[in-house]
Amino acid sequence: MPDTRHEPIRVGIGTPLNRVDGEAKVTGQAQYAAEYPAAGLLHGVIVSGRIARGRITGIDETAARSVPGVVEVLTHRNRPHTPWLDRNYKDELSIPGDPFRPLESEEIQFSGQPVALVLAETFEAARFAASLIDVSYEAAPHNIDFEASLAEKFLPSKKRNSYHEPKNHGDADAAFDKAELRHEARYHLAVEHHNPMEMHATTVDWHGDGTLTVYDKNQGSQGVQSYLCNIFGFSKKELRVVNAYVGGAFGSGLRPQYQVYLAVMAAKHMQRSVRVVMTRQQMFTHAHRPEAVYTVKLGAEPTGKLTAILGDATTSTSRFEDNMEDVVIWGMINYDSPNMKGEYSIAPRDTYTSADMRAPGAATGMTIFEIAMDELAYKAGVDPLEFRMINYSDIDAMYRTPFTSKALREAYREGAAAFGWDRRSPEPRSMREGRELIGWGMATGLWNAEFVETSARARLTADGRLEVASATSDIGTGTYTVLALVAADTLGLRPERITVRIGDSDLPHSQVEGGSRAAASAGAAVQLACQAVGAKLLAAAAKVEGKPLGDARSLEDVTLTDGYMILRSDPSKAVSFADAMAASGLDVIEEEATAKPGLGDRISQMTKSRNVHSAVFAEVRVDEDLGQVRVTRIVNAVAAGRIINPKTARSQILGGVVMGMGMALHEETMGDPILGRWMNHNLAEYHIPVNADVHDIEVIFVDEPDPEVTPLGAKGVGEIGIISTAAAIANAIFHATGQRHRNLPITIDRLIAT
Amino acid sequence: MIRFDYARPTEVSDAVREGAAEQATYLAGGTNLVDLLKENVARPTRVVDIGRLPLAEIGETESGGLRLGALVTNSETAYDSRVQERYPLLSSAILAGATAQLRNAATNGGNINQRTRCYYFYDVATPCNKRNPGQGCGAIGGVNRIHAILGTSPHCIATHPSDMAVALAALQAEVRVTGSDGERVIPFADYHRLPGEEPWRDNTLKPGELVTAIDLPAERFTQNFTYLKLRDRLSYAFALVSVAVAMRIEDGRIAEARIALGGVAHKPWRRLEAEEVLVGRAPDRAAFDAATEVLLDGARGHGANDFKIPMARKAIPRALEQAAAGTPQSQTDKRLA
Ligand SMILES: Cc1cc2nc3c(=O)[nH]c(=O)nc-3n(C[C@H](O)[C@H](O)[C@H](O)COP(=O)(O)OP(=O)(O)OC[C@H]3O[C@@H](n4cnc5c(N)ncnc54)[C@H](O)[C@@H]3O)c2cc1C
Numbered sequence A: 001m002p003d004t005r006h007e008p009i010r011v012g013i014g015t016p017l018n019r020v021d022g023e024a025k026v027t028g029q030a031q032y033a034a035e036y037p038a039a040g041l042l043h044g045v046i047v048s049g050r051i052a053r054g055r056i057t058g059i060d061e062t063a064a065r066s067v068p069g070v071v072e073v074l075t076h077r078n079r080p081h082t083p084w085l086d087r088n089y090k091d092e093l094s095i096p097g098d099p100f101r102p103l104e105s106e107e108i109q110f111s112g113q114p115v116a117l118v119l120a121e122t123f124e125a126a127r128f129a130a131s132l133i134d135v136s137y138e139a140a141p142h143n144i145d146f147e148a149s150l151a152e153k154f155l156p157s158k159k160r161n162s163y164h165e166p167k168n169h170g171d172a173d174a175a176f177d178k179a180e181l182r183h184e185a186r187y188h189l190a191v192e193h194h195n196p197m198e199m200h201a202t203t204v205d206w207h208g209d210g211t212l213t214v215y216d217k218n219q220g221s222q223g224v225q226s227y228l229c230n231i232f233g234f235s236k237k238e239l240r241v242v243n244a245y246v247g248g249a250f251g252s253g254l255r256p257q258y259q260v261y262l263a264v265m266a267a268k269h270m271q272r273s274v275r276v277v278m279t280r281q282q283m284f285t286h287a288h289r290p291e292a293v294y295t296v297k298l299g300a301e302p303t304g305k306l307t308a309i310l311g312d313a314t315t316s317t318s319r320f321e322d323n324m325e326d327v328v329i330w331g332m333i334n335y336d337s338p339n340m341k342g343e344y345s346i347a348p349r350d351t352y353t354s355a356d357m358r359a360p361g362a363a364t365g366m367t368i369f370e371i372a373m374d375e376l377a378y379k380a381g382v383d384p385l386e387f388r389m390i391n392y393s394d395i396d397a398m399y400r401t402p403f404t405s406k407a408l409r410e411a412y413r414e415g416a417a418a419f420g421w422d423r424r425s426p427e428p429r430s431m432r433e434g435r436e437l438i439g440w441g442m443a444t445g446l447w448n449a450e451f452v453e454t455s456a457r458a459r460l461t462a463d464g465r466l467e468v469a470s471a472t473s474d475i476g477t478g479t480y481t482v483l484a485l486v487a488a489d490t491l492g493l494r495p496e497r498i499t500v501r502i503g504d505s506d507l508p509h510s511q512v513e514g515g516s517r518a519a520a521s522a523g524a525a526v527q528l529a530c531q532a533v534g535a536k537l538l539a540a541a542a543k544v545e546g547k548p549l550g551d552a553r554s555l556e557d558v559t560l561t562d563g564y565m566i567l568r569s570d571p572s573k574a575v576s577f578a579d580a581m582a583a584s585g586l587d588v589i590e591e592e593a594t595a596k597p598g599l600g601d602r603i604s605q606m607t608k609s610r611n612v613h614s615a616v617f618a619e620v621r622v623d624e625d626l627g628q629v630r631v632t633r634i635v636n637a638v639a640a641g642r643i644i645n646p647k648t649a650r651s652q653i654l655g656g657v658v659m660g661m662g663m664a665l666h667e668e669t670m671g672d673p674i675l676g677r678w679m680n681h682n683l684a685e686y687h688i689p690v691n692a693d694v695h696d697i698e699v700i701f702v703d704e705p706d707p708e709v710t711p712l713g714a715k716g717v718g719e720i721g722i723i724s725t726a727a728a729i730a731n732a733i734f735h736a737t738g739q740r741h742r743n744l745p746i747t748i749d750r751l752i753a754t
Numbered sequence B: 001m002i003r004f005d006y007a008r009p010t011e012v013s014d015a016v017r018e019g020a021a022e023q024a025t026y027l028a029g030g031t032n033l034v035d036l037l038k039e040n041v042a043r044p045t046r047v048v049d050i051g052r053l054p055l056a057e058i059g060e061t062e063s064g065g066l067r068l069g070a071l072v073t074n075s076e077t078a079y080d081s082r083v084q085e086r087y088p089l090l091s092s093a094i095l096a097g098a099t100a101q102l103r104n105a106a107t108n109g110g111n112i113n114q115r116t117r118c119y120y121f122y123d124v125a126t127p128c129n130k131r132n133p134g135q136g137c138g139a140i141g142g143v144n145r146i147h148a149i150l151g152t153s154p155h156c157i158a159t160h161p162s163d164m165a166v167a168l169a170a171l172q173a174e175v176r177v178t179g180s181d182g183e184r185v186i187p188f189a190d191y192h193r194l195p196g197e198e199p200w201r202d203n204t205l206k207p208g209e210l211v212t213a214i215d216l217p218a219e220r221f222t223q224n225f226t227y228l229k230l231r232d233r234l235s236y237a238f239a240l241v242s243v244a245v246a247m248r249i250e251d252g253r254i255a256e257a258r259i260a261l262g263g264v265a266h267k268p269w270r271r272l273e274a275e276e277v278l279v280g281r282a283p284d285r286a287a288f289d290a291a292t293e294v295l296l297d298g299a300r301g302h303g304a305n306d307f308k309i310p311m312a313r314k315a316i317p318r319a320l321e322q323a324a325a326g327t328p329q330s331q332t333d334k335r336l337a
């Protein structure tokens, strides 16, 4: 019998659980891509190009090759053969265009492009030799200036898969012209680089029997595996990709980065193990959030009721791929207006292709839209929160479809109450303490709730230990912990008895981790696999002498707690997992399952919108003379369905809010137009918030039961925290100072100059 | 990073002999030099690690001041009770810089000898006269948000990034150096230099000379002082503009004033005329504004750093107010006093 002297601790969905991988991380036992040992390892150091566009005319490798320990220098001249067709270079998240091929030819497409890989027996020799490589170029005219690139903006005929065309309604232009209240302004967001703590890195373990293991920093092992197999001609049996621990990524690991390509190319060429690690400076030579301009026009009745929404946005991309984001749709989805129109284009320039970065499109578009909404609220003389309520839409206002759930009203209410919004004095510059002007601002966040086909395996052994496995990733988001919780919940086991294995292309299928969908998707798969194990257990229990569980046929008939199946109708009847397995002669029960949208789900996906919402409230204090901003308080109330692990979910929101503070005040990659190069490419001069910048952040999860959105009722919380946090801060700065800032980040020079 | 020989002498005389070699460089805490080595900006053939030299003490000078050994760390200096009591301005300025971890490793000698944070200087793929004389200056006409507005030359518009040095300039410290020609003492105002025709020279050290100590004079400013630093985030960022003020007020009038600016020039910026403007006047806004105008006389922006002029114009009087009121800027409470 289970121990009934004290209430068994039932840990499951909704239990705030510490990270199950926390100890491994803080004790250094968690291994990251660059940390795996491999016999006979060669160290590869990437030489980065100097010019933005043109061609390589010469490479002098003599000095580099004479450094003791150097075994090879790979350049476009001597690199091994690679396939010819673009389709071999497509990755899981490929976008229209010609994917970048490292060391392909003498052509230079962006500053910092890898031009050589030096391979040596030691890292020191490789690094020294890399500094001796002398590359000469013939430069061609380039442009990295975004404003200049707008002259070439266009809407590609071939759209990116993830792109959603805005759906227009009514006659927005006419309605805007007729509107009694109007707001029109152009907003700008600077380039941001992802800069996860861990640099992109790959260790290729060349086993010598034709197989290799690629330890790589990425957000999806199986996507990288396919990419590498397509290019380098390995089969999936031969080439395995492991990303067991990932030191953050924020989207920079969604697509394979060039170091993994170079590492595998070198390993194959040398028939040896190879490690390639990017420097921090090189982290500024690839993925980045696109620069954006967004003109918002809003028309309203005197009461504040919107009559027209018009948005026209352009984001930056490279000259070789057409990266697209959903920028203008968010305000149209969120607010009720009879007339709406969205336009979008991209502008090419001579940089690497821009990429998805935490909440791509919405972090830009919803944030900016929410600054525009604030502007119109002041024009209407309506409290900004009240203004949102006037324009609240119970349905998706753009697609005109109902939501599976939308507890935004509750988020507004609970967020406002926690913040004390009703004590706000409406006039700008009306709140101060000493020399600091105090401002309160708010904004609405909106993001997708996705669910994608994912598989998982569950394996219960007779000693009562469970292993669950899926190829999904944990990029610091807490996937390990969430999956442990789901398994604990389903089989009633304590998390200590559960091992989670993820981040390995050998494991059951999973897509890349992105779009805040891993917890809902892999979680659903783990639940299914565990339920299958449970069903087997129940069947096994029927063999126990005396059949204590009677005719219990379904898991509904029993409670699973602490390794026991207890009959619901008569809790004095129980069978332990171990007894059930012994009675049936089972050492192991192993089940694999795939969670995917069923017919009903697919209908629901076609007819209903699925979104996460948030209400963000910010308090800033701005020194009246010197423009120094302190963000002293943030309340972020999130409606994200069922919260699997309140602890890691809260961490996700905290991280998103801090990143939103960076978007509001700090993050900006500055480019030199003459050199065509990002210049502040180090963490001393690329600023993100530090401890002193971060004060009180309160996270609220409002109740939002939604069994329809995903099998677990979870919506995902990885990205919603960043969305519109910057708007709440920018709106608070306006309330404090009376100055409207339409360029993000609002650095101190912008505040001092006005 | 290139290959170099490495020496770790234990006597100053040996260090100076090692340091006299062509292309030699001294390594102290390494918080700046190691980055420069990794970026191939510093390319010494010989690194002389001075970490074992007996220069890690703080002691009294004969003239009643304090001698800060070159190898005393920034943290030890800032938290030394004698420094805190007698030179709170210095303590404050040090604590305004970098992070606790960096200050624990950084030394006093290394701090005043740290190189500029100019983006181009740090990136060998770009032109820079300071790194490669004659190459041209990328920052002029380029990204120059953090660059100088005073004392620039057509060859270089870099700033000196140290906070500590700004306080040392206001306190009129002296730098003790030893070279193959023996020991000499350099007044702080003469230690750093303007870029002029030779932007590659940050200071007036002769090749191979080693800083052994920084002497603080007897004069203390314990009532009326402040270190006000404006930057891109509330900690762990270099100064866009900083102001060190040391003042003596007698009978409601300014008897002595020292003002040094950081983040605006190739060296801590002082103008004695600006300080003279204040002497004998009541510490009021009019006096502060008058001094500010003199200090910023000739200031010129280069585009992205134009804002530093209005920023300095507002920061200087504010710092003077803080000092005069005896309410120095806290380095832990980030609210501006
Ligand atoms: C990310 C970051 C942020 C920072 N922020 C700030 C800031 O906000 N404010 C600030 O003031 N500083 C800041 N610093 C700089 C820091 O203060 C300096 O790096 C540090 O003081 C240098 O001291 P060190 O002992 O490590 O010098 P090292 O790195 O060892 O040496 C620096 C230079 O000084 C020379 N040198 C060292 N000792 C002597 C000597 N005794 N005689 C002659 N030459 C010598 C070396 O040859 C080298 O050229 C920051 C640094 C980093 C990396």
Ligand code: SF4
Pocket (backbone or CB within 6 Å): B116, B118, B119, B120, B121, B127, B128, B129, B130, B131, B136, B137, B138, B139, B140, B155, B156, B157, B158, B199
């Ligand atoms: S400002 Fe000075 S340090 Fe910067 S690029 Fe110009 S010459 Fe070099």
